[in-house]
Amino acid sequence: MTNVTLPKDDDDHRGNVQGWLQVDKRAHQKMWQFGLKNPTGLAVLHFLTSRLTRGSNGVVMSYAAMASAMxxxxRTAKTAIAALADARFIQVLKSGKSNVYIINS
Structure with a gap:
């Protein structure tokens, strides 16, 4: 087996980003099953979890900002978020013109 070194993400200077994630095996199974039906939705879920900060389970972001970053x-971002909410992977709340995506409520 070869060791792999991941490239440093120089674009991320937030400093307070959670360094690791933990997922229950049942939830992980539901995630890969969801990904078979909706690969973009799974990518958006991973994008959102990569934006979580220490001590929080929510991300505040507009559809436009998410779409631009990804x-x-x-429209693709909106469709993916709707699918994630329908599958109960996230909750979506409003904060002004932005949304708050709650993960692992």
Whole structure:
């Protein structure tokens, strides 16, 4: 087996980003099953979890900001978020013109 060194993400200067994630095996199984049906939705879920900060389980972001950061269309982001909410992976709350995506409520 070869050791792999991941490239340092120089674009992330937030400093307070959670360094690791832990997922229950049942939830992980549901995630990969969801990903088979909706790969973009799974990518958005991973994007959101990568934006969690220590001590929080929510991300505040507009659809436009998410789409821009991920390199996808606004409509694609909205569709993926709706699918994630329907599958109960996230909750979506409003904060002004932005959304608050609650993960692991």
């Amino acid at each position: 390199g996808i269309a606004d």
